[in-house]
Amino acid sequence: MLRRDIITEDIEPQISCSGYCSLCKKEHYLYEGDARRHCVELMKTLERKQRIDLMSPNDEADPRFSTDYLFGKARGQMFGVMVCEDQDGSKVMLRAFSGQYNGVWEVDGWVAPLLNANEFDLISCDIDKKIKGLGKQIDLLDKSSSKRLQLIKERRALSKRLMKDIHSLYQLNNFKQDTGSLFEAFYNDNGIPTGTGDCCAPKLLNYAAQNNLTPLSVAEFYYGRENRSGTRLHGQFYPSCEEKCQPILGFMLCGLDW
Ligand SMILES: [Zn+2]
Ligand SMILES: [Zn+2]
Known part of the structure; x- marks a missing residue:
């Protein structure tokens, strides 16, 4: 058995x-x-x-x-x-x-x-820079400031858009x-x-x-x-x-x- x-x-x-x-x-x-x-x-x-x-x-x-x-x-x-x-x-x-x-x-x-690697680089490089730029601004602001919250929201929206743009490159x-x-x-x-x-x-x-x-x-x-x-x-x-x-x-x- x-x-x-x-x-x-x-x-x-x-x-x-x-x-x-x-x-x-x-x-x-x-x-x-x-x-x-x-x-x-x-x-x-x-x-x-x-x-x-x-x-x-x-x-x-x-x-x-x-x-x-x-x-x-x-x-x-x-x-x-x-x-x-x-x-x-x-x-x-x-x-x-x-x-x-x-x-x-x-x-x-x-x-x-x-995906097309060149298109990926083009899309991500541009938005990546913006996301990193926002990150630097966020770090400099006071934790309780409303400007900071607004920038965090902006960054989140950008990341989401980047991901969607990247996903749309796949065939x-x-x-x-x-x-x-x-x-x-x-x-x-x-x-x-x-x-x-x-x-x-x-x-x-x-x-x-x-x-x-x-x-x-x-x-x-x-x-x-x-x-x-x-x-x-x-x-x-x-x-x-x-x-x-x-x-x-x-x-x-x-x-x-x-
Ligand atoms: Zn897998
Ligand atoms: Zn089938």
């Missing part, structure tokens, strides 16, 4: 990426499958090379892309691998890191973000050849959290959809110093996150046959 249980657990495929699709009225999902093995290989490569600009020869390595960054103040981040099939039936492997890497959106050999593609904004794709009434669309699974799916690749499996692991809350540990695998990813994955996975 015990032996049978162990074997069953071994062959039980792990769902690594899923979300409810409001159009099909059902859950779409992908398994971890082969992608997990490729993640283990990727971890070994990162350990050996100590950097993520894997396409550059050693003597052209960019110090910004050293993996030291992941073990310092910034702490670690998620990495993901997706195995796809192209139109000739050949296997293709895609790699992604979550968010930016040391302030950089695009690194050769890794899939691109769901999500799926396997029905549909394109949607975050506002259209997000299936949840709780509001769109900061960083939605920046995790590995959405980046990988978006790239696959744009390039006529059919995803077969996907896996994501955390690499670097554990996060502050201790919920992400170096070298561990995690399914797509509940708060940011699952609400958009129903839309993004739509059109895949299973």
